[in-house]
Amino acid sequence: METFAPYELAHAQQLDATDALPARRGDFHVPQHAGSDVVYFTGNSLGLQPEAAEAALRTELNDWAEHGVEGHFRAQHPWVSYHERFAQGLSHLVGAKANEVVAMNALTVNLHLLLVSFYRPSGKRSKILCEAKAFPSDQYALASQVRFHGGDPAVDIIEVAPREGSSVIEEADIEAILRDRGDEIALVMMGGVQYFTGQWLDMPRITAAAHAAGALCGFDLAHAVGNVPLDLHAWNVDFACWCTYKYLNSGPGAVAGAFVHERHVGDDAVPRFEGWWGHNAKRRFLMEPQFDSMGTAEAWQMSNAPVFNMAIHAIALEQFTAAGMAALRAKSLRLTAYLEAGIAAVAKHNGARLEVITPANPARRGCQLSLVAHGFGQELFQALTDAGVVVDWREPNVIRMAPVPMYNTFEDIARFVHILKSATQPH
Ligand SMILES: *Cc1c(COP(=O)(O)O)cnc(C)c1O
Numbered sequence: 001m002e003t004f005a006p007y008e009l010a011h012a013q014q015l016d017a018t019d020a021l022p023a024r025r026g027d028f029h030v031p032q033h034a035g036s037d038v039v040y041f042t043g044n045s046l047g048l049q050p051e052a053a054e055a056a057l058r059t060e061l062n063d064w065a066e067h068g069v070e071g072h073f074r075a076q077h078p079w080v081s082y083h084e085r086f087a088q089g090l091s092h093l094v095g096a097k098a099n100e101v102v103a104m105n106a107l108t109v110n111l112h113l114l115l116v117s118f119y120r121p122s123g124k125r126s127k128i129l130c131e132a133k134a135f136p137s138d139q140y141a142l143a144s145q146v147r148f149h150g151g152d153p154a155v156d157i158i159e160v161a162p163r164e165g166s167s168v169i170e171e172a173d174i175e176a177i178l179r180d181r182g183d184e185i186a187l188v189m190m191g192g193v194q195y196f197t198g199q200w201l202d203m204p205r206i207t208a209a210a211h212a213a214g215a216l217c218g219f220d221l222a223h224a225v226g227n228v229p230l231d232l233h234a235w236n237v238d239f240a241c242w243c244t245y246k247y248l249n250s251g252p253g254a255v256a257g258a259f260v261h262e263r264h265v266g267d268d269a270v271p272r273f274e275g276w277w278g279h280n281a282k283r284r285f286l287m288e289p290q291f292d293s294m295g296t297a298e299a300w301q302m303s304n305a306p307v308f309n310m311a312i313h314a315i316a317l318e319q320f321t322a323a324g325m326a327a328l329r330a331k332s333l334r335l336t337a338y339l340e341a342g343i344a345a346v347a348k349h350n351g352a353r354l355e356v357i358t359p360a361n362p363a364r365r366g367c368q369l370s371l372v373a374h375g376f377g378q379e380l381f382q383a384l385t386d387a388g389v390v391v392d393w394r395e396p397n398v399i400r401m402a403p404v405p406m407y408n409t410f411e412d413i414a415r416f417v418h419i420l421k422s423a424t425q426p427h
Helices: 002-007 009-018 053-074 079-085 087-094 107-118 136-148 171-184 203-212 281-286 307-323 325-350 378-386 410-423
Strands: 101-104 127-131 157-160 185-191 216-220 239-242 256-260 354-356 369-373 392-394 398-401
Touching: 002 009, 002 325, 002 410, 009 410, 053 079, 053 307, 079 087, 079 101, 079 307, 087 101, 087 256, 087 307, 107 136, 107 185, 107 216, 107 239, 107 256, 127 136, 127 171, 136 157, 136 185, 157 171, 171 185, 171 203, 185 203, 203 216, 307 325, 325 354, 325 369, 325 410, 378 398, 378 410
Parallel strands: 127 157, 127 185, 185 216, 216 239
Antiparallel strands: 101 256, 239 256, 354 369, 369 398, 392 398
């Protein structure tokens, strides 16, 4: 019984009440189950809706109704420069200079646009090194880029897999491939935080190894941004992209982001697909035939801002700026450790094999834990769902759960631990 003392609801509520960074639970809409909040552990898939989203959207609708086309200049946040609302907040979040980041398009679109610039196979140096079992969209993007350049994905994509019996990718194995075959590799492209296992790769170490081999290095930060602290500029990363509907709570299909290191943004030798919103802003409406680059990450921006979509991203981003990524990370470490210990207590109590395949070292992971419940199939996932827990099931047998520091509470975790305990009882 004592093992579960830390998970008594009163104790969990006490932890919530006294935490250095209280959850901003009241600032979000939480789906309901049987008259109370669900245990929402899928902020890694679609973050909850900020309460302020509706007013932000309404402001833009009103400005459009009132001003029509003049809203480009007269709206509360003039649409002509709307994208400029994001550089500051994004630069803090990913550790970049303001001229290195831009909010635009969607994640896979940005990945393609950045590959146009930074995957330039040439002679023997034609290959991409990536993680095995990357998110499917990334696999399709990389394979289609290779084919676009006349290559063969079976030859030109090298995957690094976890070692036998492990779920974790060893950075040393990435370094070894770069040492042995570095002269064949044009680009190293990885998920900063692996979506399936939740592993946070050592991004500066991988970037340094890629550069030492003469390759460029980019990251997909879908599961990293808003989850772990990033320092892209200092880490010398060449480029990165991310979506904002996961940890950044910006809504389904929300505008994505991109980072291009300062050393590339003004380099005319870097090829790029271009549009008028990448043209020098001072001369954008002179309708000149020749492209005159912004000379910042905005040069990759093609179209004018999708304002309705971005309005929500703007207020969601403000919440991150207000809370601060360092404080959020510190809170995240407390929450995930509490969840991890609760799962271990349940496993011990029930004699169940509940294996967390996420790295045990908190420095090698974000908030997500990926659980393999040996001997339990998808019916465990169903039992959790029926009890009001929102987690996700990934084939073949993984349950992913992400307690996010922005709105999850110790109480959410305590409730989850009790539900997991009854769902995995020996029978
Ligand atoms: C969520 C996710 C995507 C989704 O791509 P969209 O273009 O936003 O649909 C792609 N890659 C990774 C690694 C993801 O986690």
